[in-house]
Amino acid sequence: MINTLRLLDIMARLRDPVSGCPWDLKQDFASLIPYTLEEAYELADAVERGDADDLREELGDLLLQVVFHARLAEERGWFGFDEVAGAIADKLVRRHPHVFGDAVFASDEERHRFWEASKRAERLEKGKAEPPASVLDGLPEPLPALMRAQKLQQRAAQHGFDWNAVGPVFDKLREELAELEEAHAAGDPEQIREELGDLLFVAVNLARHLELDAETALRASTRKFIRRFQHIERQLAAEGRALADCTLAELDALWEDAKRRERLP
Template identity: 50%
Template sequence: MSMTPPSVEKLAEIMAKLRTPVTGCPWDLEQDFSTIVPYTIEEAYEVADAIERNDMAALKDELGDLLLQVVFHSRMAQEAGLFDLQDVIDGISAKMIRRHPHVFADVSADTADAVVTNWEAIKATERQHKSSDTSALADIANALPALLRAQKLQKRASRTGFDWDTVDDAIAKLEEEIVELRDARNPAHTAEEAGDLLFAAVNVCRLSGVNAESALKAANGKFERRFRAMEEIAGDQFVALDLEAKEELWKRVKKEEKA
């Protein structure tokens, strides 16, 4: 493994050539911030997937792909006269030093909880200086997955004292939302109440110390695993089975999985 300090200069030079008019790559030259965003999001998820699979070789590759996204966006910004890659690096370096005063200054933080408390206080101060939006909910990205954004909204609101006292209170609200969904009068009302139900479920997760996005991802994986096992048992006959037979298969797979 090389001990040479890491440098992104070579990658930045490659991107500059790809974006050079006439001699560059036609595809790269056609891109802008909005067209690259889906790739940026996809690469972040692929990093997460490699970690989940504990595939370190894949993680190395996916981190490179994600780094390319940073270089790509920075190059387009440089061409527009907005900022460049060095500005991005300088910005995050300054931010990390600013948000870790217990390491780079004389602030005390002996536990992880104390670090988080300091971090959030510093972020709140930064928001006040950066934007005219003084809400506690300011700067929570709209592009976040809905469950993750719901959890962040609730967490921010909780810091102002707007929260349930216990998880039991949140569960009671969840049960209330189930009744309201059952009583919905039309598709629009059903959609509204379904959203309220999901939001309430996120609250239960948060107050239980569970990440809602991770929990749903695990549930998706469990469903897929069990469904595929049902298909494997029934073979070509699976689709033709009635619901009762499929339910029996589900119970069988679930029992075998827990055995």
């Protein structure tokens, strides 16, 4: 608690119109968004790497973004950090009646339905006289595409628009791949783009049916690609060679060597 108050005081001093930091004084809600998103992704990276020291640091960096936004709001007379903390505390209690009340849920699915119903009720209480026109409303556009696709599919599935088994999803994936190949053969750039998007969308649906997070899975594969490619670079550097000196077959052999090494104990 002492350090929280200290952080809030430091933020206030940074934003002091007379003695504050010029860079901090220039910031507004919009200018902070890129930093806020960057810190969230750096936190995710620390979690996935299992680095406790980085995790502590990235949590602090993300907390700074919350404190900064709250300070900007306080300066405008809207609300302060304490109101932010109080609102999320109230929301957690409200959405967990099985912990803070007498409610009993028979399954995770029933608990999740209550959670979604609570979110809809809260949106209506914010002054919206009518419910959303679509059950898909309310998901922010700036979400990463894979994440947004998976959340949209989850919303639709909650209302019965879903396959009841994973088999048909594999079939749909093969169907979309065939359509992409046909579009490529036809040479229509717009159709190729559309079919590629459809293929990715179904791949996200497959991840959901496999109870995996598509965004996390792709990040892991991206890290794997980097790891294997850097193995190629190291091997070539040890031989005094550059990537441009090699044939694709040579590079592929080094790639396969990287894969073999990863399988070793």
